[in-house]
Amino acid sequence: MMFDKEICCLLEHALGEKMDNLTVNIHDSNKKGAGYLGNLCFITLKNKQTNEETHLVLKQVMSSGGPKSLEFNSTVFHNEMLFYNNIWPFLLNFQHVTTGNVLNIIPRCYASCSKKGTEKLILENLSFQSFHVCDKTVPLDKAHLEYIFKTFGQFHAMSFACKALNPEKFDELTAPLKNIFDYFLNGTLFFKNSMNRCFKFIWDHLESNTPETLSSKLREYSEDGPNLYSRIMNYNGRNQVLLHGDCWSNNMMFKTDGHGKVVDMRLIDFQMIRKGTPVFDLSYCFYSSASKESLRELEFFLKIYHDSLSQCLKTYNCEAEMMYPFGVLKKEWKEYCKFGFMMGMICWEQKLRYEVGIRDLSKIIDGDKSEMQKPRLFDAEKYRNITRDVLDHMYCNDFL
Known part of the structure; x- marks a missing residue:
């Protein structure tokens, strides 16, 4: 595979070497469904003089499609860039200057190209550092969820501290971000159709002994899901933080030791980044990943998150009980966790879909009816079991 001049310039910039001094090995590209909003290419560059190897990921905007999908793809890439x-370089420097530490939870970005229609990012390949993505068809275990909630406590603490100590800069950095969820809801029918289909499936498979109050609640989601989603997807309260935005398990990579214990993690794919309540990130992750056993331990995971947030804020000389008390977190969870619940119902169908059932998102955005009408093939029995557990959790805790 030969790279065009633009990619070669980016690679040379990334390594500070001419391509003539490097040997190039192309490993693979992302499988269908693994990179919905971009094309990935995995590269190893070897210095001919020193034999030093650098392992990179080339992430490129999808360049095929109609005007609508091309505009959308450029928008999400500009968010990530x-x-x-x-944003991230400023926050890292802010943390270093304020606390003397840096939070290493984001892959290194070597170079980028913002030219519209040809957007590209050169990122470090975490797979060569023993990071891996978990099996998306299996709920995450308690240890992984603990580590995630702890990490989000650290990540969100940077926002709370930056807002307290440099609010003008925080607003300046985050103002240009686009709310991709708003586009999904209002710019295309596919998201509404996906939501309606998921809740209709759940409704159609309710057990005969389902309590009438739960049945009535679910009917609202089945008949009016997009409008319910629209009312809770945005947040303008005082507890806004920078969100990862799209925190299902495929956008997290983990490192484990020889005994399988989680020792490190990275957050990847920041195309859906925006501002909002921490509950948006936490509930999205929780309801798209948690097992039946973990769902019963919500309070435990919220405590893990808040303890981590508190410890990290102390390094900035800030107090969590002044900025985001545990009681406020629980109150906002009850009000806004519906966002995560609804995303989880859509996400689990995506995670359990067979490869032959994966559709082309760009074609759908462009309104390709034949693509939209393709059958959605997924593990229906597993989806029924998982969503029933989440639904029971939401009902028993009065979150619906």
Whole structure:
């Protein structure tokens, strides 16, 4: 495979070497369904003089499609580039200057190209550092969820501290971000159709002994899901933080020791980044990943998150009980966890879909009816079991 001049320039910039001094090995590209909003290519560059190897991921905007999907793909890439080029470098420096530490939970970005229609990012390949993605068809175990909630406590603490100590800069950095969820809901029918289909499936498979109050609640989601989603997807309260935005398990990579214990993790794919309540990130992750056993331990995971947030805020000389008390977290969870619940119902169908059932998102955005009408093939029995557990949890805790 030969790279075009633009990619070669980016690679040379990333390594500070001319391509003539490097040997190039192309490993693979992302499988269908693994990179919905971009094309990935995995590269190893070897210095001919030193034999030093650098393992990279080339992430490119999808360049095929109609005007609507091309505009959308450019928008999500610019969101991600804003994060890697502007927001994250500032937050890292802010943390270093304020606390003397840096939070290493984001892959390194070596270079980027923002030219519309040809957007690209060069990122470090975490797979060569023993990081891996968990099996998306299996709920995450308690240890993984603990580590995730702890990490989000650290990640969100940077926002709370930055807002307290440099609010103008925080607003300046985050103002250009686009709310991709708003586009999904209002710019295309596929998201509404996906939501309606998921809740209709759940409704159609309710057990005969389902309590009438639960049945009535679910009917609202089945008949009016998009409007319910619209009312809770945005947040303008005082507890806004920078969100990862799209925190299902495929956007997290973990490192484990020889005994399978989680020792490190990275957050990847920041195309859906935006501002909002921490509950948006936490509930999205929880309801798209948690097992039946973990669902029963919500309070435990919220405590893990808040303890981590508190410890991290102390390094900035800030107090969590002044900025985001545990009681406020629980109150906002009850009000806004519906966002995560609804995303989880859509996400589990995606996670359990067979490869032959994966459809082309760009074609759907462009309104390709034949693509939209393709059958959605997924593990229906597993989906029924998982969503029933989540639904029971939501009902028993009065979250619906």
